[in-house]
Amino acid sequence: MVDDITPMDVDFAKWYTDIVRKADLADYSSVRGCMIVRPYGTAIWENIRSLLDGMFKETGHENVMMPMFIPESLLQREKDHVEGFAPEVAWVTHGGAEELAERLCVRPTSETLFCEHYAKIIKSYRDLPMLYNQWCSVCRWEKTTRPFLRTTEFWWQEGHTMHETAEEAMRETERQLDVYARLCEEFLAIPVVKGRKTDKEKFAGAERTYTIEAMMHDGKALQSGTSHYFGDGFARAFDITFQGRDNKPQYPHQTSWGMSTRIIGAIIMTHGDDNGLVLPPAIAPVQAVIVPVAQHKEGVLDAAYALRDRLKGVCRVKVDDSENSPGWKFAEYEMKGVPLRIELGPKDIEKGQCVVVTRHNREKHFIPLENIEAEIPGLLQKVRDGIYQIALENRERRTFTAASMEEIMDFTAHQSGFLKTMWCGDLACEMAMKDQAGLSSRCMPFEQEHLSDVCPICGRPAKEMVIWGKAY
Amino acid sequence: MVDDITPMDVDFAKWYTDIVRKADLADYSSVRGCMIVRPYGTAIWENIRSLLDGMFKETGHENVMMPMFIPESLLQREKDHVEGFAPEVAWVTHGGAEELAERLCVRPTSETLFCEHYAKIIKSYRDLPMLYNQWCSVCRWEKTTRPFLRTTEFWWQEGHTMHETAEEAMRETERQLDVYARLCEEFLAIPVVKGRKTDKEKFAGAERTYTIEAMMHDGKALQSGTSHYFGDGFARAFDITFQGRDNKPQYPHQTSWGMSTRIIGAIIMTHGDDNGLVLPPAIAPVQAVIVPVAQHKEGVLDAAYALRDRLKGVCRVKVDDSENSPGWKFAEYEMKGVPLRIELGPKDIEKGQCVVVTRHNREKHFIPLENIEAEIPGLLQKVRDGIYQIALENRERRTFTAASMEEIMDFTAHQSGFLKTMWCGDLACEMAMKDQAGLSSRCMPFEQEHLSDVCPICGRPAKEMVIWGKAY
Incomplete structure (x- = not known):
């Protein structure tokens, strides 16, 4: 397990x-x-x-x-x-x-x-x-x-x-x-x-x-x-x-x-999430894993191999035909962050479909087998777009501005994320941010904003906007 | 130059x-x-x-x-x-x-x-x-x-x-x-x-x-x-x-x-030869170089680029459109061992052909431009086969056998290559080959031959055939 x-x-x-x-x-x-x-x-x-x-x-x-x-x-x-x-x-x-x-x-x-x-x-x-x-x-x-x-x-x-x-x-x-x-x-x-x-x-x-x-x-x-x-x-x-x-x-x-x-x-x-890795499709070693359901039943494994052979040209695909249970396999490939899981059992074969589950949100897609080669690239793109959006929202939710030392200390006490402030350009103020607020300068973004006229640390005229944060 | x-x-x-x-x-x-x-x-x-x-x-x-x-x-x-x-x-x-x-x-x-x-x-x-x-x-x-x-x-x-x-x-x-x-x-x-x-x-x-x-x-x-x-x-x-x-x-x-x-x-x-490197096509960074002749004349460079674009799908190809003379370029790409040189000048364009020269033997091939995509892979294969054959002949010409210490010393005095002899399997005889004849054992080939019954060094019963030589 x-x-x-x-x-x-x-x-x-x-x-x-x-x-x-x-x-x-x-x-x-x-x-x-x-x-x-x-x-x-x-x-x-x-x-x-x-x-x-x-x-x-x-x-x-x-x-x-x-x-x-x-x-x-x-x-x-x-x-x-x-x-x-x-x-x-x-x-x-x-x-x-x-x-x-x-x-x-x-x-x-x-x-x-x-x-x-x-x-x-x-x-x-x-x-x-x-x-x-x-x-x-x-x-x-x-x-x-x-x-x-x-x-x-x-x-x-x-x-x-x-x-x-x-x-x-x-x-x-x-x-x-x-x-x-x-x-x-x-x-x-x-x-x-x-x-x-x-x-x-x-x-x-x-x-x-x-x-x-x-x-x-x-x-x-x-x-x-x-x-x-x-x-x-x-x-x-x-x-x-x-x-x-x-x-x-x-x-x-x-x-x-x-x-x-x-x-x-x-x-x-x-x-990543609490179920494991979530890989962007472009660099995932396996982009789609086919998990046969009731694989001992006649025709299931053959259908899984046939599906794999059809998908080889459009994505990096594999079949897990091991003796482990489907539940074990679901957990395993979620842990490994495989973007798409394709479930294929006797009922699916009967209906001429398969069930494609996108790793990042566990959404189920019922896809007719006859269209499968055409659908997979679009689903992979959806995964990329979906995880990008989640990451962007996390960043936006955790990005703050401060115009005074008080606001900076308030950020430090309650938040973890990016803090934007103006800066006079002086090393002393950069050091003060580190010593007092525990923040290091991440960068002076190319896309500058004008948040205030003065450096919130020293009160002298501001030169640039800096993004501060705690870093790995 | x-x-x-x-x-x-x-x-x-x-x-x-x-x-x-x-x-x-x-x-x-x-x-x-x-x-x-x-x-x-x-x-x-x-x-x-x-x-x-x-x-x-x-x-x-x-x-x-x-x-x-x-x-x-x-x-x-x-x-x-x-x-x-x-x-x-x-x-x-x-x-x-x-x-x-x-x-x-x-x-x-x-x-x-x-x-x-x-x-x-x-x-x-x-x-x-x-x-x-x-x-x-x-x-x-x-x-x-x-x-x-x-x-x-x-x-x-x-x-x-x-x-x-x-x-x-x-x-x-x-x-x-x-x-x-x-x-x-x-x-x-x-x-x-x-x-x-x-x-x-x-x-x-x-x-x-x-x-x-x-x-x-x-x-x-x-x-x-x-x-x-x-x-x-x-x-x-x-x-x-x-x-x-x-x-x-x-x-x-x-x-x-x-x-x-x-x-x-x-x-x-x-x-390699006295003009430089000779590269096997499979690993040559450039498999074919197009050298325009009289490249200042109207249409020559355009024809060279068009040819390159047609060949991109069948080989690793480049055009040398630098200001150096064709003679300089010929020598340069021979030095670099590019398997095929494609010469293309106004007269060739008029005749609807190009001249393909195979690096290893400088053979000229007049190839109709309309067939060129189909011909190049065959010419690359010819280069591979040609240089393999030359290497094989060199090895065969330089492979000798010896059944006595006298023959071994005669080989050492006059030849450089592979020497096949039988061997008793004893380290002392291997050391003697090194000390007396300056030869080290290269291997006991999988394809064994029976050259004599005894080890030519010690005269005891032979176990295996060994190839000896001087090594890099």
Whole structure:
């Protein structure tokens, strides 16, 4: 039998780890802070990877494979970058029995490796833009970890590009943020806010960091993808120059952008419910499961296989013909978040129909078998639209504004969600929000609103609207 | 301009590295022994990965993602295994500023991690077989390295499976060797010999290692894929048991199998020539390049684009519409090993034809444009068959037999290739072959021949035929 999971309202953190375990997404290993991504979790990641990789290739990007190690001296070439990452890297000091002359860190991110390579291969403006990406795992020594959300090793893609002009690099930074937003909204059915990180929250070494922020069921924020503009800071540190159109040496302008296995945590906490995972159809390893009812009766299993063969061309489908009871199977595939369950028994066959149940709302649809290939894609779209709408409503219900410190403290005392306020732009006020209200800045949204003239923390003139929240 | 490369006959090793560099396959990094796989090399690996992954899924395997680190105590659980790998692993001793209580090695292979996981998830015979695979990079501290052939970090897949019976595990070991052989012969056009490794050459901890051995242009052997049968040795060391059909606890039987980026080295050295790379069509990132001739003349580029659009459905095709001369482009795509070059100029357009040149033999084919979609797949097949035949003939020309030590020494003095001899099965004779003739055992082929009654090294009764050679 499928055991029950802890209800979300009882203990959200426990609910989350119950789903990770019972839906067979990931397991712990004996390696501190590292997870094992099991076949079901890996299949989800492979589907995300395939969608993203397709979008990167549409925008002209090429994949490369860089070393997993960075020599200490290379990591130190850009000052802000090393300060940000050195405290959280794993150090290799020995190869076999021999002590290394120079320590190597296991890459926490690969700007330095790409820059060293770019210094060798970029010679002229004709070589630009360089639009590279890699799929790999990286390592950051985390104190406390949770599967997918924060692990010492995680899988991701990291794009690294070089451009002739600052404007072009800035357009790339924005374009790749749009790619992430499109993945989240269109395919993962996760509504996101696009915006810019404050200087405090930006990436180590970047001039600007753009982010997409999603809201989880419990009102907390999850940073779901980031895109960084570096200007020519790394290019100067790594001495990367190209011959410009004016025949003079120039520094190229750089971006990087990444999305990781964290996004699987976002899927769980945006769509899941007390019966388990709810998967967006675009990345579900199985989009429709056929559950035969009274499968020992003559003709039922054959009808189920025939239905599967007809549906193979329109969705990822499987038949569960195991000896478990239909009730057990219903619970199992609800736990695994399969978007559509197709029930098919002797009576259905007699009537020439099947019963399709949409996972997220348990709605039953009686569909004539003769139309089934035409109906399934529409039902999958309905699931995507349905779960997107639920997530959007959760976010809207949990989004508030505040124009005074009193309103901010009132929000903190009673709510969990996004808080919009104006901000003077000063680090001191950002720190005060953290210390007094326990809120961190999520982003300065691209879609700005004018809520008041002054910063509610210090009373000085406001510059921008910020979204604040508690974050994973 | 495309520079010339060192001819194969002048300096084979230099010819090889020239191709790696000039065909933009890989570059060196500042990380000792680690390579950067550039976009063209990565695209080749992605095509190989996609073919292999499809075959693994056909045989019921699932992908997982395991940690990149192995705690020292875990690596030590199986005695032969740790002895084989400990001398060549990279050790992580610090996380950030903190010294670790236990060292972690960067995985050189993942048997130990899979076994630890299997011990947790295998409970009953109903859980078997477990058919897992992972795509990742691994690290072995090599003294001397060459791109693709031997690098400290390399990319590969490693399959790890658990079975109810020894027979089933042995069948799996053989089946996966067949998958590798099929990839090599059918898709990569590389003829291989299937066989079993001697005890001296088998994998650390395995009971049996099967291998496919290919012959390079220079007569040296390249081990192209291996499949290992472990019996229940690891299962005992890791205390993995399952409840059998008889309700009693039993140890499962295990296999592992791997193929790596080394295979790209095999492609280079099996098919390449003095003009550069020659790629098997199945994995070529570009299968046909359209080179417009007199492209400034009206209608030529439009005709080239129209041709490309027609061919998109039947092959991976691109137009090179750059300002470089046709001669430069011809040399460039020969260097990159693109299987088909399609030349299209004003006269061709007038005659309603194009000229298709097959890379490996520079044969010209005048193909009517109206038939072009139908002709291209056949030409690609011809390339695969042609390069397979050339490779097979090279191997046959360089395969010899010997029935006495005199014949063995004569082979060593005058030839480079495969030497078949009978063998008594004794390690001392295998060592003598290495010491006296400089030859290592490649495998005991599945297809045995009876060459003589006695071992030519010691004169005692022969047990098996062995293929010997010099190896990469």
